[in-house]
Amino acid sequence: xxxxxxxxxxxxxxxxxxxxxxxxxxxxxxxxxxxxxxxxxxxxxxxxxxxxxxxxxxxxxxxxxxxxxxxxxxxxxxxxxxxxxxxxxxxxxxxxxxxxxxxxxxxxxxxxxxxxxxxxxxxxxxxxxxxxxxxxxxxxxxxxxxxxxxxxxxxxxxxxxxxxxxxxxxxxxxxxxxxxxxxxxxxxxxxxxxxxxxxxxxxxxxxxxxxxxxxxxxxxxxxxxxxxxxxxxxxxxxxxxxx
Amino acid sequence: xxxxxxxxxxxxxxxxxxxxxxxxxxxxxxxxxxxxxxxxxxxxxxxxxxxxxxxxxxxxxxxxxxxxxxxxxxxxxxxxxxxxxxxxxxxxxxxxxxxxxxxxxxxxxxxxxxxxxxxxxxxxxxxxxxxxxxxxxxxxxxxxxxxxxxxxxxxxxxxxxxxxxxxxxxxxxxxxxxxxxxxxxxxxxxxxxxxxxxxxxxxxxxxxxxxxxxxxxxxxxxxxxxx
Numbered sequence: 129x130x131x132x133x134x135x136x137x138x139x140x141x142x143x144x145x146x147x148x149x150x151x152x153x154x155x156x157x158x159x160x161x162x163x164x165x166x167x168x169x170x171x172x173x174x175x176x177x178x179x180x181x182x183x184x185x186x187x188x189x190x191x192x193x194x195x196x197x198x199x200x201x202x203x204x205x206x207x208x209x210x211x212x213x214x215x216x217x218x219x220x221x222x223x224x225x226x227x228x229x230x231x232x233x234x235x236x237x238x239x240x241x242x243x244x245x246x247x248x249x250x251x252x253x254x255x256x257x258x259x260x261x262x263x264x265x266x267x268x269x270x271x272x273x274x275x276x277x278x279x280x281x282x283x284x285x286x287x288x289x290x291x292x293x294x295x296x297x298x299x300x301x302x303x304x305x306x307x308x309x310x311x312x313x314x315x316x317x318x319x320x321x322x323x324x325x326x327x328x329x330x331x332x333x334x335x336x337x338x339x340x341x342x343x344x345x346x347x348x349x350x351x352x353x354x355x356x357x358x359x360x361x362x363x364x365x366x367x368x369x370x371x
Numbered sequence: 372x373x374x375x376x377x378x379x380x381x382x383x384x385x386x387x388x389x390x391x392x393x394x395x396x397x398x399x400x401x402x403x404x405x406x407x408x409x410x411x412x413x414x415x416x417x418x419x420x421x422x423x424x425x426x427x428x429x430x431x432x433x434x435x436x437x438x439x440x441x442x443x444x445x446x447x448x449x450x451x452x453x454x455x456x457x458x459x460x461x462x463x464x465x466x467x468x469x470x471x472x473x474x475x476x477x478x479x480x481x482x483x484x485x486x487x488x489x490x491x492x493x494x495x496x497x498x499x500x501x502x503x504x505x506x507x508x509x510x511x512x513x514x515x516x517x518x519x520x521x522x523x524x525x526x527x528x529x530x531x532x533x534x535x536x537x538x539x540x541x542x543x544x545x546x547x548x549x550x551x552x553x554x555x556x557x558x559x560x561x562x563x564x565x566x567x568x569x570x571x572x573x574x575x576x577x578x579x580x581x582x583x584x585x586x587x588x589x590x591x592x593x594x595x596x597x598x
Binding site for chain 1: 420422441442443446447450452454458460461462463467468470471472474513514517
């Protein structure tokens with residue numbers, strides 16, 4: 129029995145670690161490429177979860193909600209990049225922290241105004257709500273396995289994107305010499321918006337996935353944000369492999 | 372006329388760096404920009420590429436004003452910059468350096484590898500493992516891969532061993548022969564002047580002389596270039 133418990137805990141740990149990875153990957157992507165400390169990353173996580181919960185309630189489909197959560201967070205990310213973040217690249221980190229902290233407050237209060245302070249509940253879709261028997265564990269929730277797989281898929285996709293595609297090359301080139309890549313004719317502003325939206329989408333995805341396990345509420349992003357910061361500091365700031 | 376710079380002035384913060392630079396490059400021509408260190412050659416280049424925003428004057432390239440244009444748009448009109456200090460992307464491989472910003476045109480990977488066979492041998496190596504000369508070849512090739520109408524070379528042979536310098540000069544001569552327009556800054560007049568069609572001398576941020584390089588007298592070289 130002991131072994132089963134340990135195995136189950138390992139899986140739980142893996143699932144938790146991978147959701148943290150999703151958060152940390154977005155954060156470190158933005159930090160590594162643009163040198164920006166984005167405290168509002170937790171808010172994007174929350175926005176993803178709220179978009180998903182709301183769409184799921186309206187349409188009854190978790191899958192639509194999941195897509196909506198990711199797209200909603202990406203759109204919110206692109207919007208704040210263009211309106212706020214773009215002005216912060218040349219400032220020092222303290223200004224960035226201040227401005228993105230303000231974004232947290234704005235998003236938290238904004239969400240409270242729209243959805244109220246009662247947590248929303250997100251039901252796990254039927255197809256994933258059962259349990260499976262794994263060696264040693266009689267019943268392990270399918271949904272947690274789904275989170276593990278989804279996070280691994282994102283990790284692989286992200287790795288492919290950064291290391292194999294032209295967009296990834298440009299992102300890495302921008303990381304080392306932003307002025308030079310612009311002088312070669314690459315629109316670095318648009319590139320940054322894309323990177324930021326990508327980071328936001330990943331945050332939204334993890335918010336959505338976790339939202340179904342726990343409740344969706346205002347301020348859900350901040351505890352995760354702090355843990356994610358711990359991850360990227362230990363893993364090496366700006367390194368996706370580290371995360 | 373391919374590039375026409377008139378009355379260009381530029382500042383770094385409060386300090387004025389350019390006080391009126393005039394310069395023209397015609398189609399297919401190679402123009403040498405001369406002057407001692409700190410006279411504004413690199414600033415002029417940065418201003419043309421819109422990496423420094425000029426405070427006064429006009430820059431016209433292929434009939435379009437570059438004033439207030441962002442640097443990637445200016446580059447897309449056909450400016451190919453080989454910057455001072457090479458500035459290859461160290462965290463990218465040679466191949467990635469070449470393809471990251473490439474634009475379609477007659478310059479392809481094969482042609483670049485033809486020009487510098489050594490890059491082909493090292494295509495999967497990370498750019499920071501290259502020697503200085505190879506990095507210079509990479510920087511030139513990277514600019515060529517964007518298929519520029521005007522290649523801008525800033526100190527392309529500085530700090531290189533004589534043999535490698537020879538290779539780079541050979542490549543530059545070949546590019547010129549193929550009809551590529553080139554704006555070049557270099558300190559080695561012995562190789563530069565026979566190749567160039569026109570020369571411009573900058574002193575204290577101002578263009579003080581322009582003409583054919585063979586009309587440049589020893590006295591002027593001494594006065595403006597400290598040779």
